[in-house]
Amino acid sequence: MSLIAENYWIAGLLSLSGAGVLLLCYNAFFHPLAQFPGPRLASITGLWRLYHYAIGDWHDLILDLHRKYGRVVRLAPNELSVVDESAMKTLYGHGTPALKSNWYSAFQSPQAAPNQLATQDPQISADIRRRMAPAFKMTALLRLESSMQDCFDKLWQQLDKPASEGAIVDMCHWTDTLTWDVIGQLCYGEPLGSIAGAGDMNVQGILIKFLMVSTVLGHVWGQLFWIENPLTRLLGIKNPLSKFFEWSSMKVRQHEESDRSGVQPDMIDHFLAYRDSEGKPPTRLQVVDGATATIGAGADTVGIAMRSVLYYLSINPAVVAKLQKEIDALDSSESISFRQTQQLPYLKAVVRESLRMYSSVPAQLYRIVPDGGLSVDGHFIPPGTIVGMCSLAQNRDTAIFGQDVDVFKPDRWLGDEARGRYLENALFNFGGTGPRSCPGRDLAMIELYKFVAQMVQKFDFELVDKERPWSVKTYFFALHTDMWMKLARREKRVEL
Numbered sequence: 001m002s003l004i005a006e007n008y009w010i011a012g013l014l015s016l017s018g019a020g021v022l023l024l025c026y027n028a029f030f031h032p033l034a035q036f037p038g039p040r041l042a043s044i045t046g047l048w049r050l051y052h053y054a055i056g057d058w059h060d061l062i063l064d065l066h067r068k069y070g071r072v073v074r075l076a077p078n079e080l081s082v083v084d085e086s087a088m089k090t091l092y093g094h095g096t097p098a099l100k101s102n103w104y105s106a107f108q109s110p111q112a113a114p115n116q117l118a119t120q121d122p123q124i125s126a127d128i129r130r131r132m133a134p135a136f137k138m139t140a141l142l143r144l145e146s147s148m149q150d151c152f153d154k155l156w157q158q159l160d161k162p163a164s165e166g167a168i169v170d171m172c173h174w175t176d177t178l179t180w181d182v183i184g185q186l187c188y189g190e191p192l193g194s195i196a197g198a199g200d201m202n203v204q205g206i207l208i209k210f211l212m213v214s215t216v217l218g219h220v221w222g223q224l225f226w227i228e229n230p231l232t233r234l235l236g237i238k239n240p241l242s243k244f245f246e247w248s249s250m251k252v253r254q255h256e257e258s259d260r261s262g263v264q265p266d267m268i269d270h271f272l273a274y275r276d277s278e279g280k281p282p283t284r285l286q287v288v289d290g291a292t293a294t295i296g297a298g299a300d301t302v303g304i305a306m307r308s309v310l311y312y313l314s315i316n317p318a319v320v321a322k323l324q325k326e327i328d329a330l331d332s333s334e335s336i337s338f339r340q341t342q343q344l345p346y347l348k349a350v351v352r353e354s355l356r357m358y359s360s361v362p363a364q365l366y367r368i369v370p371d372g373g374l375s376v377d378g379h380f381i382p383p384g385t386i387v388g389m390c391s392l393a394q395n396r397d398t399a400i401f402g403q404d405v406d407v408f409k410p411d412r413w414l415g416d417e418a419r420g421r422y423l424e425n426a427l428f429n430f431g432g433t434g435p436r437s438c439p440g441r442d443l444a445m446i447e448l449y450k451f452v453a454q455m456v457q458k459f460d461f462e463l464v465d466k467e468r469p470w471s472v473k474t475y476f477f478a479l480h481t482d483m484w485m486k487l488a489r490r491e492k493r494v495e496l
């Protein structure tokens, strides 16, 4: 290499390094968000947050970050995490103008129609929600309660044997198989066959890979290009989003080919029956998208919530005793229905408190601060900033829930009705109440209440390791494995 060319190379490298150092200095000291506290590395580069998303430990980190730095924490040069009731309403409340950030684009399968979780366009999102709404109505869901109960009954049968033998069982496996069977039953009109052991649970593996890839690549420049590009296509490498989409397409096709006469309409029947304001039916891709979003978001989330209740009950025997008494007082000649559970105040308090203590979705829910900016705790956050809230941090805020936030205390929800309502409105589990909140909340609640009431009615249960109830990695959802418990059939009801 000639001397001149070598010098150009050196000059180029020096200029690049200089520009890099200048950028880091700008991020740390002169950026509009420089005033906000947070880990030093996070203030200069997004790599710090990317690293923690990649290793899946966000659930361990976010609460500690807020406890150390306060209600606003800088997570990356242009990104903040906030804990605040009024910010929650601004970002996630009714009619909010705050749009989802570009992170969500990594959840859009390249082949599919615009996806309900991924789209940032409010018009597209509103159209999708309108299309899906009839399937998510409480009345439509309750019409499917008996087929849901069939899945529960199969689970209780499966658990009877280990319970009578004193064997330990992995409740991660059993709650996952239950929720996957239920969502298969409700969406496609057939369980995914998991409880019976013959099923399609490899679809859960595909979904988990999808979540891992999208959660991490959402923070990487180029996003899905790294896994879907001319080279991967040439080599025939399929990305997990496409695999999930193809599985869903296959299930919708099977559904369309099946004889639907005389059966209770399932969610796909509702999606297919929808007509827009001009009387047009949805396209096939749109129906597949509805099914993909329902299956993708509606199984593991509920399973995690079930395990959270089991965990807090296992370490609080006095709460279990009180709950058993309430449940045993029910007329239970038939399986406990959702309507019955709604007459049990202590059960409701236990479920709310478990959802407060632990979250199925501990990732930051990213939004773009709308025009006018956002005020949190006396700080002004400029429009355009990426802000996220995390349920784990919001639901343990002492200013809202009191100094005893880390104590599992169902009684905090009882007694004072006005306070109960206030706490309920401050709880952040389902992405708020706005246009992008969870459409599956009612379904999740039906499953969760039925599960807890019937489980407590039928079994005594004990964690094998109370210090370490499960292993967990967060990739959008708190993905658990290995929750080992010992069950025993309850012979006697609590004396009333």
Ligand code: HEM
Binding pocket: 116, 117, 118, 125, 293, 294, 295, 297, 298, 299, 301, 302, 305, 360, 361, 365, 366, 429, 430, 431, 435, 436, 437, 438, 439, 440, 441, 443, 444
């Ligand atoms: C305990 C159970 C559940 C929890 C904690 C939960 C939580 C959430 C949260 C926090 C969001 C907002 C995500 C965001 O803004 O990034 C969300 C969205 C969503 N959830 Fe759920 N969910 C649950 C169950 C369900 C069920 C059962 C279904 C469907 C059957 C479902 C379908 C969806 C869909 C489609 C979205 C996307 C909505 C949109 O972006 O417009 N979820 N959920």
